[in-house]
Every structure is written in structure tokens, then in C-alpha cells.
Amino acid sequence: MITAEKLQILSDAAKFDVSCSSSGSNRKNKGGIGNAYQAGICHSFTKDGRCVSLLKLLMTNVCVYDCAYCQNRRSNDTPRAIATPTEICELTMEFYKRNYIEGLFLSSAVYKNPDYTMELLLETVIKLRKLYGFHGYIHLKGIPGADQKLVMRAGEFVDRMSFNVELPSEPSLRLLAPQKTKKNIITPISLLKEEKAERQSFKSRFLPAGQTTQLIVGASPEKDGQILNLTQALYGKFALKRVYFSSYVPVVSSHLLPSEPTGLLREHRLYQADWLIRFYGFKVSELLKENENLSIDYDPKCAWALKHPEFFPMDVNTASLEELIRIPGIGIKSAYKIISARRYGRLSLEDLEKMKISLKRAIHFITLSGKFFGSMKENTISQSLRLNVTAESAEQLSLFSSPSITTSVLTGEL
Amino acid sequence: MIYLIDGSIDGIFTAIFNSYLTKKFPSALTDGDVQLELGEELIEVSTDCEKAERVFNKLYKILPKKEVERIFIAIRSGDPAKHTVIFNYVVKTINAGKCIYDKYTEIDVFNFDRLVSQVQLEAHRFKGFIRFSKADNGVYYAKYFPDNDINTLILPHFIARYKTMPFILHDLNHNVISAHADGKTKTVREKITPLDIDDEFSKLFKTYYDSIFIKERSNEKLMKNYMPKRYHKYMPEKNELL
Numbered sequence: 001m002i003t004a005e006k007l008q009i010l011s012d013a014a015k016f017d018v019s020c021s022s023s024g025s026n027r028k029n030k031g032g033i034g035n036a037y038q039a040g041i042c043h044s045f046t047k048d049g050r051c052v053s054l055l056k057l058l059m060t061n062v063c064v065y066d067c068a069y070c071q072n073r074r075s076n077d078t079p080r081a082i083a084t085p086t087e088i089c090e091l092t093m094e095f096y097k098r099n100y101i102e103g104l105f106l107s108s109a110v111y112k113n114p115d116y117t118m119e120l121l122l123e124t125v126i127k128l129r130k131l132y133g134f135h136g137y138i139h140l141k142g143i144p145g146a147d148q149k150l151v152m153r154a155g156e157f158v159d160r161m162s163f164n165v166e167l168p169s170e171p172s173l174r175l176l177a178p179q180k181t182k183k184n185i186i187t188p189i190s191l192l193k194e195e196k197a198e199r200q201s202f203k204s205r206f207l208p209a210g211q212t213t214q215l216i217v218g219a220s221p222e223k224d225g226q227i228l229n230l231t232q233a234l235y236g237k238f239a240l241k242r243v244y245f246s247s248y249v250p251v252v253s254s255h256l257l258p259s260e261p262t263g264l265l266r267e268h269r270l271y272q273a274d275w276l277i278r279f280y281g282f283k284v285s286e287l288l289k290e291n292e293n294l295s296i297d298y299d300p301k302c303a304w305a306l307k308h309p310e311f312f313p314m315d316v317n318t319a320s321l322e323e324l325i326r327i328p329g330i331g332i333k334s335a336y337k338i339i340s341a342r343r344y345g346r347l348s349l350e351d352l353e354k355m356k357i358s359l360k361r362a363i364h365f366i367t368l369s370g371k372f373f374g375s376m377k378e379n380t381i382s383q384s385l386r387l388n389v390t391a392e393s394a395e396q397l398s399l400f401s402s403p404s405i406t407t408s409v410l411t412g413e414l
Numbered sequence: 415m416i417y418l419i420d421g422s423i424d425g426i427f428t429a430i431f432n433s434y435l436t437k438k439f440p441s442a443l444t445d446g447d448v449q450l451e452l453g454e455e456l457i458e459v460s461t462d463c464e465k466a467e468r469v470f471n472k473l474y475k476i477l478p479k480k481e482v483e484r485i486f487i488a489i490r491s492g493d494p495a496k497h498t499v500i501f502n503y504v505v506k507t508i509n510a511g512k513c514i515y516d517k518y519t520e521i522d523v524f525n526f527d528r529l530v531s532q533v534q535l536e537a538h539r540f541k542g543f544i545r546f547s548k549a550d551n552g553v554y555y556a557k558y559f560p561d562n563d564i565n566t567l568i569l570p571h572f573i574a575r576y577k578t579m580p581f582i583l584h585d586l587n588h589n590v591i592s593a594h595a596d597g598k599t600k601t602v603r604e605k606i607t608p609l610d611i612d613d614e615f616s617k618l619f620k621t622y623y624d625s626i627f628i629k630e631r632s633n634e635k636l637m638k639n640y641m642p643k644r645y646h647k648y649m650p651e652k653n654e655l656l
Contacts, residue, residue: 004621012625035575042640043542044651046627049636056626091618097554097579098546099572100619136575249630261630340516351519 001094002087009081013061013072014107016251017214018244022053022102022137024209025159032133034096034103036159036208041102054105054139055095059083059120063109067166067177069219071251072109082111085124089132096136103137103159104128110143110179118146118154125157137209142192144184151188152195160209160241163189165234168227172220176256189213193238210241217270218248218262225290228273232284235277245270269294276300279332280325302328302385305365312365313372317346328385329361349373361385418458419497421445423489426500427466429459430508439505443497473504477513484515488529492561492587499525537564541571543645546581547611553595554581557608558648565590566601573599584608616650623651 023040042051060082061072071078092104106124111117121140128134138158142151155161163185167173170182192211199206213234217227231243247267250259273294276282280301287300295303305312305328314323316338324335334357341347341355349368352359364374364381375381417432417440419425426443433439440457442448450456473482488500503526507514517523546554554576565585569592572583580595586608592601646652 002618004618007618008621008625011622015626015628029575029577031577033576033579037541037571041538041542044623044649045637045641046623047634047637048628048631049633049640050628050631051640052623052626055622094615095619095622097576098548098613098615098619099542099544099556100615133578247631249628264631337516337518341518344514344517344519347519354521354524355518356524 002083002091006081006083006087007057007091009079010058010061010083011056013058013078013109014056014105016071016246016249017056017105017107017141018050018246019139019162019212019214019242020051020053020056020105021212021242022139024241025137027135027137027159027208029135032135033093034134034136036135036137037102043099043101053102054137055092055101055103056105057083057088057091057107059088059106059108059117059124060111061109062111064112065110065177065179067180068254068256069176069216069248069252073252076252085120085127088124089128089134092128092136093132093134096134101136103134103139105139105141107141108143114143114145115147115150118143118150122150122154122157125154129157139209142188144180144188146188148188148191151192155192155195155207156205158207160212161192161207162212162214165213165215165230165243167220168215168217168222168230169220172222176219189238189240210239212240212242212244214244214246216248217245217267219257223291224266224270224273224293225284225288227270228277228284228287229290231274232277243274245274265296266294269296269300273300281322297386298382299328299385301326302361306382306385313367313374314365315367315370316352317342317369327362327365329358329365334358415440415455415457416448416450417443417501418448418456419443419445420459420461421497422461423486423500424463424466425459425461426489426497427469427504428462430469430501430504431462431465432459433505434508440501442495443501444494445497469504469508472508476507476511477515481513481515484526484530487533487567488526490533490563490567491529492563493529493532496529499529502526533562533564533567536560536562537567539645540564541568543641543649544568544572544583545616545648545650547609547613547616549609549611552580554579555584555609555611556582556648557584557586559587559644560585561587563588563590565592569594569599569601613650616653617656620651620653620656 021040023038025036026038027036029035040053042053044052046052062080062082063072063074066074088106095101106121108117108121125138125140139160140154140158142161142163144163165185166177166180173180173182189211192207196206234240234243245267247264248258248262250257250261273287276287277284287304288294294300298306311326314327321335321339324330324338325332337355337357338347341351346369361384415438417429419429429443485500488496502522506520506522514520514523518527540558540560544556544558546556548554565583569583572581573594583592589605590601590603591606592599650656
């Protein structure tokens with residue numbers, strides 16, 4: 001069995017990988033241990049408020065690369081460890097049987113070379129499935145530059161794979177992660193997408209939960225507009241399920257990097273915008289320009305609404321679902337409730353209150369059967385929409401996971 | 415007027431039958447001690463399965479099966495007002511003569527919907543928050559303290575994933591214990607002393623939990639929003655003694 005010390009090193013080394021989700025797969029238990037749960041399950045929450053769903057581990061943090069931002073970079077003086085495939089399998093099984101986790105998230109530093117590392121990762125997941133009879137969730141990180149055959153083979157055994165884009169532009173990648181190339185990251189993402197589509201046509205299981213990726217925000221000079229355009233392109237071109245943003249935290253000092261952390265608010269705003277792109281029908285071009293950052297004071301939907309008075313006020317009794325969700329303060333859950341309730345009759349302000357729909361922001365943007373209850377004063381409106389620091393800091397990172405399963409299923413968020 | 419019932423779903427449905435018969439509708443239902451207002455009448459309802467069944471048959475004609483099943487989820491609630499909430503919702507539905515499950519502007523529908531959501535949310539949370547410990551005889555044992563009577567609601571989830579693993583799920587609040595082994599499952603309702611098992615992996619999991627925390631992003635308030643303190647009692651990662 002793995003020692004506590006080794007586990008400590010290898011999980012600490014994996015903690016900046018933010019894709020914690022265990023959703024999107026419906027793998028069944030075929031006589032062994034484990035299955036996947038479509039909406040995902042959070043088993044715990046760390047003291048930073050993030051969901052613990054998977055056993056998130058590096059196989060090793062011994063790395064031949066020297067990426068400037070990474071705590072596992074070769075030149076960093078940090079304790080190193082290597083876990084064997086058997087150690088990883090045993091730990092996964094023992095944790096899973098105690099309901100600590102939904103499955104395994106396995107990543108690795110580049111040990112010796114990409115092929116060698118990928119082979120060990122592949123060996124581990126095959127062992128876990130075949131020898132240990134594990135049918136729970138597996139998220140495997142791909143090693144850029146590894147042989148395509150190894151990558152494709154892994155896709156047959158795991159639920160989700162991810163290759164990290166790492167940085168929002170090629171020049172930044174060249175500067176900060178000189179041993180990684182855009183080609184080595186994008187090629188496998190593209191091939192996996194094609195393979196999944198092809199196999200789907202003859203119903204062969206391949207990456208049921210698809211692919212995700214992650215990039216660091218604030219380590220390099222790209223603006224939010226550029227980051228979100230990249231994000232939108234990744235969803236469109238490669239059918240990614242999620243793009244994760246990791247707010248830059250200085251873990252190693254380097255003259256190439258900022259000395260201050262980026263802060264969580266920027267990351268939070270990016271996730272809000274990402275949500276608008278994926279579920280609210282917004283295009284990035286509606287929210288901001290390539291060379292702009294998102295507003296700090298207002299969430300992206302409020303900022304958009306303030307710039308577009310021509311859409312408002314909107315009548316709650318006649319607006320479509322797509323229109324309703326563009327109203328500041330009205331989320332998908334509330335919009336569905338409104339659509340349901342108004343089938344029984346016209347809604348009044350009291351009705352919305354009875355349904356416990358929050359009107360603090362929305363009130364300035366709606367009418368009910370022609371009646372307006374909000375303020376016409378720009379000052380009052382912008383004040384009520386402005387960032388409330390204490391309220392929002394409690395919400396920060398809350399987009400990592402959505403504990404309310406019913407809405408998630410309803411909206412297909414996950 | 416308040417109805418005193420036995421707390422079962424048949425009790426509530428008998429009360430509904432009696433109300434339509436007498437054309438008198440209570441202000442509340444209770445299954446135990448109740449503080450009566452001055453001049454308020456308490457009527458005891460003796461459960462009658464035939465009466466209850468007639469109400470059920472009526473309901474099945476109005477509601478799709480899925481909606482009737484939500485009533486069986488609602489009855490698991492630990493909310494002392496649940497009998498009244500279910501009573502009012504069913505009466506509203508029968509009066510409407512159609513399914514009004516999403517007429518959220520109706521307070522009785524709203525309250526019923528919230529009751530069901532609370533049970534479902536707790537069930538979902540415990541699918542994640544339950545912790546098993548391995549006993550010396552190889553059986554995995556979990557105790558927990560839910561607000562709602564959800565043991566048999568979440569049991570199928572664990573059976574599906576732990577097909578080949580003997581386990582026990584022990585609700586210490588409602589005194590329900592379910593055991594699964596060799597493809598068979600049994601549930602009993604009685605007070606049994608909970609087990610204390612020393613499991614070496616609980617310490618290892620705490621090590622894991624502590625080391626994936628990013629201290630630069632500390633936000634304990636958010637952690638507690640998602641995982642309120644009342645769930646921490648049987649979680650090894652929240653056990654300061656480990």
C-alpha cells in the first residue's frame with residue numbers, strides 16, 4: 001500500500017488541476033465494483049470550497065520539463081515521489097469502497113519521456129479496469145507528445161481525457177512552457193474528438209464523458225476577450241465539455257512571471273462568462289472585444305444588459321425562455337419556473353415573490369403585463385447591480401461544481 | 415380543527431377521504447403532541463386502508479405515476495409540517511381535477527415542491543457524504559444522521575455500485591438499518607447500537623484531503639455552504655483527532 005508521505009507529495013503536486021468533475025458518464029457496474037453517475041457526485045469539499053470528487057493524483061512529480069509556472073518543474077527543489085500502477089489501483093479501490101471518491105483522476109509529470117509516461121498511465125487504467133474490476137469514473141490526463149496509439153487506446157478504458165492547453169496563446173506557451181508545443185496539445189484533442197465521433201456511429205464506448213482542458217489565467221498578458229474567444233473556439237471546434245480556468249498563483253519565482261497572484265475575482269468572472277456562452281446563448285462578441293477584460297464591478301450579464309437598454313424592459317409574461325435568461329438576476333432555474341407558472345395565468349409581482357424569485361436585480365429590467373416597478377435612475381440601477389464584495393466572495397469558485405442535481409440535469413449544465 | 419393521524423401516508427389519505435365526506439377541512443394535521451389554540455378542535459382519524467385506496471385511485475387518474483411517486487418521497491421528510499403540506503397539495507390537485515405540480519404561484523404547490531426538493535437534496539448529498547469503514551469481518555459499515563428518512567431511498571444507489579461488496583447502511587436518526595450481501599438486501603427498523611470501527615484508510619484519506627487544499631485560496635465559508643457542519647461528524651477528513 002502507498003505510504004502517507006508519498007500520497008501527500010503526489011496529491012499536493014496535483015492540486016492545481018482544477019477539473020474535479022465526475023459527470024457526463026453513465027458507465028454501468030458489470031459485476032465488479034463501481035459505476036458512474038451522470039450528474040457527478042461531490043464527496044467532500046476542501047477548505048478552499050472546491051468539490052472533492054475524484055482521487056486526484058500524479059503518478060509521479062519527477063519531471064524532465066521545466067515549465068516556468070509549474071511547481072513540479074525540473075529545476076524546482078521539491079520532494080519527489082513515484083507511485084506504481086499497483087499502488088494507484090489499490091488506493092483507488094480502497095477509497096472507492098469507503099465512498100470517499102467517485103473514481104480516479106490520474107495525471108503525471110513527464111517522466112523520462114512522453115511515451116514512457118503515457119505507457120505507465122495506460123498500464124494503470126487497464127489494470128484498474130481489468131484486474132481490479134473497477135467500473136467507476138476515470139479521468140486521465142494526456143501527455144502531450146505521446147504516441148497517438150497509446151492515447152487512443154487509453155480512450156477505450158477511461159471516461160474522460162484532457163490535454164491541458166496550459167496558456168491562452170502560442171507565444172506564451174513558447175515562453176513559459178518551452179518543451180510543450182501547440183501542435184502536441186491540439187493534435188491529440190482533435191484526434192480523440194474524431195475517434196469518439198467515429199465510434200459513436202457503431203455504438204462503441206469511447207470517452208463517454210468527452211474531453212476537457214485547463215488554462216492558467218494571469219501568468220501571461222492575454223486579455224479576457226482573447227481567452228474567451230479561445231474558449232469558444234475550443235467548444236465549437238473540438239466539442240470540449242468544459243474549459244477550466246486556473247487563476248495564477250506564484251508557486252515558483254521566475255523573472256518571466258508576475259510576482260503577485262491574479263486573484264480569484266478574475267477567474268470567477270471568466271467562469272460566469274463561460275456559463276453564459278455554454279448555457280445562455282451568448283456569443284463572446286456580445287460580451288466583450290478581443291482586447292478587453294471583463295468588468296470587475298458587474299457580472300458579465302449585468303454588464304451586457306447595461307450596455308443594451310434597447311432590449312429592456314422585457315415583459316415576463318410574454319418573453320421566451322431565451323429572452324428571460326438574458327435578464328440580470330434571472331437564472332435558468334427561475335426562467336423555467338416562470339415558464340411553467342405562467343401557463344396557469346398571467347403573473348403579477350406578488351406571484352414572482354411567492355415563487356421566491358429574486359427580484360433585486362431583475363426588477364429594473366422587467367415589466368409585468370406592462371407595469372414597471374423598477375427605477376429609472378441610472379445611478380440606482382447600477383448601484384443595485386454593482387459588485388457586493390462580501391456577497392460575491394462567498395460565491396466565488398462556486399461554478400466549479402453544482403450541488404443542485406435537479407437543475408443541473410434539467411439544464412444539462414454538466 | 416386539527417386532525418390527529420398516525421403519521422403514515424394511509425393516515426393522511428384517510429383524512430382526505432373523511433374531509434370530502436364531511437365537507438370539513440382541517441387547518442393542520444399532526445401525528446403527535448400539538449399545542450391547540452383556544453377553542454380549536456382535535457379530531458382523531460383512524461387509518462382505513464380502503465378509504466386511503468379510494469383517494470389513491472382518484473389521484474392516479476389525475477396524476478402521472480411519476481408525480482404520485484413524489485408523494486412517497488415527501489412522506490420521508492423530517493419536517494413536522496409534512497402531513498399538512500401533503501394533505502393540502504393532494505386536496506388542491508383533486509379540486510383542480512388536473513396535474514398542477516408546477517403551478518408554483520399556488521402556495522400549497524410551492525410548499526410541496528420544496529418539501530420534495532429538500533428530501534432529494536439530502537439524499538443526493540449523502541450519496542457523496544456517507545463514509546464506510548471496513549470491519550474485521552470484511553463488512554463495510556456506514557452510520558449517518560439524516561434529517562429525512564432516506565435510508566431506503568439511497569440504498570439502490572449503493573447496491574448498484576457495490577454489487578459484490580457486503581455493506582450496512584445505518585440511519586441513526588430514524589433507526590433504520592439496511593444490509594446488503596450476496597445479492598440480497600434486508601432492511602429493519604429498530605434501535606441498534608452503532609458500531610465504532612477503526613479503519614486505517616480514514617487517516618490516509620485525511621492526508622489526501624489536507625494536501626489537495628490550496629491555502630492561497632482558502633474559503634472555509636464556501637466549504638461550509640456546500641458541506642454544512644452537521645455532515646462532518648462521521649467524515650474522517652473532518653476528524654481533528656486523526
